[in-house]
Amino acid sequence: MANEQSLDIVRRSASTGDPPDIRKEQQVAKLIDVSRCIGCKACQAACMEWNNLRPEMEHFEGSYDNPADLNPATWTLMRFTEYEPEDGHLEWLIRKDGCMHCADPGCLKACPAPGAIVQYRNGIVDFISEACIGCGYCVKGCPFNIPRVSKVDHKSYKCSLCSDRVSAGLEPACVKACPTGAILFGTKEDMTQWAGERVEDLKSRGYAHAGLYDPQGVGGTHVMYVLHHADRPSLYAGLPDKPKIDPLVQAWKGVFKPVALAALAATAVAGFVHWVVRGPNEVQPEDEAAGRKMLDDGPGKPEAKQ
Amino acid sequence: MRRERGAVPRYTPLARANHWLTAALLILLALSGLSMFHPGLFFLSHLFGGGEAARAIHPWFGVVLLASFALLFFRFVGDNLWSRDDTRWMGAIRSVMANEEEKVPEVDRYNAGQKLVFWGMTWLILILFFSGLVIWDAYFATYTAIETKRIAVLVHSVAAAAIIWVWIVHVYASLWVRGTVRGMMRGSVTAGWAWRHHRKWLRAMARGER
Numbered sequence: 001m002a003n004e005q006s007l008d009i010v011r012r013s014a015s016t017g018d019p020p021d022i023r024k025e026q027q028v029a030k031l032i033d034v035s036r037c038i039g040c041k042a043c044q045a046a047c048m049e050w051n052n053l054r055p056e057m058e059h060f061e062g063s064y065d066n067p068a069d070l071n072p073a074t075w076t077l078m079r080f081t082e083y084e085p086e087d088g089h090l091e092w093l094i095r096k097d098g099c100m101h102c103a104d105p106g107c108l109k110a111c112p113a114p115g116a117i118v119q120y121r122n123g124i125v126d127f128i129s130e131a132c133i134g135c136g137y138c139v140k141g142c143p144f145n146i147p148r149v150s151k152v153d154h155k156s157y158k159c160s161l162c163s164d165r166v167s168a169g170l171e172p173a174c175v176k177a178c179p180t181g182a183i184l185f186g187t188k189e190d191m192t193q194w195a196g197e198r199v200e201d202l203k204s205r206g207y208a209h210a211g212l213y214d215p216q217g218v219g220g221t222h223v224m225y226v227l228h229h230a231d232r233p234s235l236y237a238g239l240p241d242k243p244k245i246d247p248l249v250q251a252w253k254g255v256f257k258p259v260a261l262a263a264l265a266a267t268a269v270a271g272f273v274h275w276v277v278r279g280p281n282e283v284q285p286e287d288e289a290a291g292r293k294m295l296d297d298g299p300g301k302p303e304a305k306q
Numbered sequence: 307m308r309r310e311r312g313a314v315p316r317y318t319p320l321a322r323a324n325h326w327l328t329a330a331l332l333i334l335l336a337l338s339g340l341s342m343f344h345p346g347l348f349f350l351s352h353l354f355g356g357g358e359a360a361r362a363i364h365p366w367f368g369v370v371l372l373a374s375f376a377l378l379f380f381r382f383v384g385d386n387l388w389s390r391d392d393t394r395w396m397g398a399i400r401s402v403m404a405n406e407e408e409k410v411p412e413v414d415r416y417n418a419g420q421k422l423v424f425w426g427m428t429w430l431i432l433i434l435f436f437s438g439l440v441i442w443d444a445y446f447a448t449y450t451a452i453e454t455k456r457i458a459v460l461v462h463s464v465a466a467a468a469i470i471w472v473w474i475v476h477v478y479a480s481l482w483v484r485g486t487v488r489g490m491m492r493g494s495v496t497a498g499w500a501w502r503h504h505r506k507w508l509r510a511m512a513r514g515e516r
Contacts, residue, residue, distance in 0.1 A: 014345035112342040113357050133357035135342060136443035140456050149443060154358065248456040252463055257344050260467035267471055271478035274403070281405045281483045283498040291497030291508060292312050299509040 008167075011119035013111035025121040029188035030161060030172060031195055032096050033226040034236065035202055035210075036182035039064065039078055039094040046177030047076045050162060070097065072150035075159040076174060079237035095225070095236040096174070096183070099146045099159035101125045103219030106245040107158075109253050110141025116156075123188065123222035124161045132156050141253075143218060143243035161222065191224060198226045217244030314500045314511060316489040324378050325490055331371040332473060338364040339466055365442045372435050379428060385415040386425065392418035407502060414506040423476045430469040437462040 010019045048054065055073035058066070064080040076098035083091045105125045108117040116131035117138065127138075127147075134154030138147040147156045162172035170176075171185040184191060195212040202210035211230025214220050225239070233239040294300065317325070338360040341351035351360035394411045395402070395418040401409040402419070416424070440450050440458035450458070480486045485499040500508035510516045 014348060016345060112345070112348065114345060114348055131357075133342075133351075133361045134444075135361045136441070136447065136455075137342075137459070139443075139447075140441075140452060140459055145452060149447065154362075154444065246453075246456050248460050252456075252460045256460070256463065256467075260463070261344060264467065264470055264474065267474045268478075271474065271482070274478075275482065278403065278405055280481075281407070281503075283485050283496060283502050285498075287502040288312065288496060288498030291314075291499070291501030294501060294508055294512045295312075295314070295497050297512075299512040 008121045009118045010121050011105075011108055012115050013108045013117040014114040023121065027188040028122045028124065028161075028166060028185065028222060029191040030101075030175060030223045031184045031186075031191040031226065032223065033182045033184070033195075033198055034093065034095055035198070035207075035226060035228050036180050037078075037094045037096065038180055038182075039080060039092070040179060041066075041078050042177040042179060043096055043174035043183060044074070044076055044078060046173040047159070048073075050165070050173035051075065051160070070146065070148055070158075072148045072152075072155075072157040074148075075099070075157065081235065081237050083235055091228075093228075093236050095239060097146075097237065099125065099161070099223065100144050100215075100218070100243075101159075101161055101222035102143075103221065104245065106141035106143050106218070106249060107138035107147055108141070109245060110137040110249055112137055120163065122166065124163045124166065125222075126160050126163050127156055127158060129155045129157070141245065141249050143240060143245060159223075188220075188222065195224060195226050199230075202226070202228055213239070215240070215243045217242050312497050313494040314497055314508065315494050317493045319493065321381055322490055322493060324374060324381065328371060328374045328378050331367050331374060332469075335364065335367045335371060336466075336470055336473070338367065343463060343466070362444070365438055365444075368435060368438050372431065375427070375431050382416075382424060386421045388418075388421060389414075392421060395419075412506040412509075413504050414510070415504060417503070419475075419479060423472055423479075426472040427469065427476075430465050430472065433465040434462060434469065437465065 007020050007023050008025065010021075012019065053073040053075065055067055055071055058068060060066075061068045065077065067074055067077070070077050076096055079095050079097050081093040081095070083093050085091065101124055103123065105117070105119060108119060108125060111117045112135060113131050113133045116128055116133065117125065118128060119125050132155045134149055134156065136149050136156070138156050139145075139149065147158045149156045162170070162174075165172060175183045175185040184194065186194075192212065192214070199210045199212060207228040209231040210226070210228050213225035213227050213230060213233055225233075225236075227233060227236065229235050232241070234241050337350045338354050340347045341349070341354075341357070341360050342364070348357065351357045354360040354363055391411050391414075395413065398410045399419075401407070402417075437458040439446055441455055441462060480490075483503060485495060486503075489495040489499075497508065500511070507516070
C-alpha cells in the first residue's frame with residue numbers, strides 16, 4: 001500500500017542516492033505475545049477483511065493451520081505446534097506468522113526492481129506492487145520465508161503492517177481484532193518495555209527462558225514476539241533461532257555486483273589498451289602471396305619452427 | 307563451396323546463421339539479465355518492454371539459446387578438441403599478444419584461445435541453463451528449496467559475469483585479428499589470413515583434405 005508519503009521512505013529497493021532525511025518519526029512495532037494467544041484466528045480474518053483478500057479454499061491437511069501455508073492472499077497465518085516438555089504435559093504453541101518487518105530487510109536487499117520494496121521511517125517494510133516484476137528474489141532474500149509470488153499476476157505479496165492504517169494513525173487490523181490483547185501495537189520503545197513486563201510475569205510463573213524475540217541478526221524487527229521459550233524459537237513452527245540475511249544473498253547482492261561490473265569494464269578497457277599499445281594484427285601482402293601460393297602449388301612441408 | 311581466387315571458405319551459410327542466432331540470443335540474454343543484476347542497469351529492461359516483460363522473456367531466450375548453441379556445439383566440436391599443439395600455443399601467448407605470430411606453433415582450424423572460448427561458452431551455457439531453471443519461478447518455484455535457489459541465483463550471476471567476460475574476449479579477438487569477422491559475415495577468409503593465423507588448416511585445405 002503506497003499511501004505513505006515519499007518523505008517517509010528511508011530505503012528503496014534497487015535505488016541509489018540518499019533518501020530524504022528531513023522528517024523524524026518514531027519507530028513502530030507490533031508485539032505478539034504468544035503466551036496470551038488463544039488461536040482464534042480473528043487476526044487472520046481481520047487481515048483478509050481489511051486488505052480485501054480472499055484466498056482460495058483449500059483442503060484439510062490434518063492440522064489447525066488453515067490455510068496450510070502463507071500464500072499471496074494470506075498475509076498472516078496462525079501456526080499451531082504441539083510441544084511436550086520433559087515433564088510430560090502438553091503445550092500448545094500458537095504463533096501468528098507473517099512479515100517481521102526487519103530493520104535490515106533481506107527482501108529489499110535482494111529486490112532488483114527500483115522502488116518495488118520500500119522501508120518507511122517508522123520501520124514498516126512495504127511491497128509496492130505496481131513496481132514488482134515478479135522475479136522472486138525477495139523470496140530468496142527473506143530469512144523468514146514470508147513473501148509469496150502469485151501464479152496469477154506474478155506479483156509478490158506479504159503483510160504491509162497495515163501501512164495505510166498506520167499512516168492514518170490507526171493500529172493494524174489484526175491488532176484491532178485480537179480479543180485477548182495478545183497483539184499490541186505502538187512505538188518500538190513502548191512495546192519493548194511492555195514485553196519486558198510480560199517476560200518478568202512469565203518468568204515468575206515458571207517459564208525460566210521466557211523472553212522477547214527481536215532478532216539482532218536482521219537489525220531487530222518491527223514485529224516482535226514474547227515467547228515462553230525464547231531460548232528455542234524454532235519450537236514455534238520453525239521460527240528461525242538466529243535469523244540473518246543468508247551469506248549467499250549478501251555475497252550476491254553485496255560484493256559481487258560491483259566487482260563483476262568492474263571486472264567486465266576493466267576487461268573491455270584492457271582490450272582498448274591492447275589495441276592502442278600493440279595495434280591490430282593485420283594480414284600483410286606477403287602473407288597473401290604465400291597463402292595463394294600454397295593454395296595454387298600444394299601444401300609443401302610444414303615449417304620446422306617453434 | 308565455390309572458391310573465388312585467394313578466398314578460403316570457412317563457414318557455410320547455415321553455420322553463420324547458427325552462429326548469429328546464438329550471438330543475438332546471448333546479447334539479448336545479457337541485456338535482459340543485466341537489467342535484473344544491477345540497479346544502475348535496470349533501464350535496460352525498457353528495451354524489452356519493462357521489468358516484468360524482461361523477467362518473463364529472459365528464460366525463454368535461454369531455452370532458445372541452449373537449442374541454438376547445441377547445434378553450434380556439434381558443428382564445431384570436432385575442430386575444438388584440445389591437442390598438445392594448443393598447450394604449446396598457450397605457452398607462447400606473449401608472442402600472440404605481441405602480434406609476433408612467426409614465433410607461435412602452426413595452428414589448425416582453431417587456435418587454443420578460440421578453443422578456450424568454445425569450451426568456456428559450452429560449460430557456462432550449461433551452468434547458466436540449469437541454474438536458471440532452478441530460479442525460473444514462473445514454472446519451477448515449487449521444485450526446489452529456498453536455500454537451493456540462493457545457491458542457484460549466485461551461481462547464475464557468477465556464470466553470467468563469466469560468460470560476458472568470455473564474450474568480450476571473443477569479440478575483441480575477432481576485431482584485433484583483422485579479417486576474422488569477414489569469415490563469419492561472408493563465409494570466407496583470405497588466403498593470407500589463413501596462412502598467417504591458421505597455416506595448418508590452410509595446408510590441409512591445399513592438400514584437399516578439407
